[in-house]
Amino acid sequence: MDISANTVKELRAKTGAGIMDCKRALQDSNGNMDKATELLRQRGLASSSKVAGREAKQGLIESYIHTGGRIGALVEVNCETDFVARTDEFRTLAREIAMQVASMNPSKVGSMEEEDGEGLLSQEYIRDSRKTIRDLIKETIAQVRENIQVSRFMRFEVGMSGVGTSDEAAPAEEVAQA
Secondary structure, three states: OOOOHHHHHHHHHHHOOOHHHHHHHHHHOOOOHHHHHHHHHHHHHHHHHHHOOOOOOEEEEEEEEOOOOOEEEEEEEEEOOHHHHOOHHHHHHHHHHHHHHHHHOOOEOOOOOOOOOOEHHHOEEOOEEEEEHHHHHHHHHHHHOOOOEEEEEEEEEOOOOOOOOOOOOOOHHHHHHO
16 A cells, blocks of 8 residues: 555654654554554554663653642653653653642552552553553653653642652651652
8 A cells, every 4th residue: 555655744743653663554554544553552562661671861850830839749750861851752751740640649659560559650641541651651662762760759738748759668658648
């Protein structure tokens, strides 16, 4: 099937995938944009496991202060290069994670490999209940093609005292107060 350059361009803009990946997905789906998007998503999620072992020592700290200024969060999200840390996709991901922390008050980060009901990564994404934060990170990994990890977070709420950190070594009572 012959796929037009405009169709490839449209799919690339929608997914952030490479040109040849978009063209192959469109060919494999007989030009169906929705099926091609799903194929890219599946292939991208599969490729996220390939980068999982790579060291992520760059990144940024992002903040979110909820309307009214009574709740806020800081998150450290890491990637492999400072180049990726400056991209809109990465900054948007970090902002969404900070908003999730402020909204849902998770007790710990959690694992990219294991489901655990208490961890941030296992929570339903507040903007789309069909996804978890882990899924959101994997989608961004597929776009930027680098390992991404949430290292830690801290949540603040006016009137709450105690340490508010996601550090795995912190006692659960202290984390829950944050």
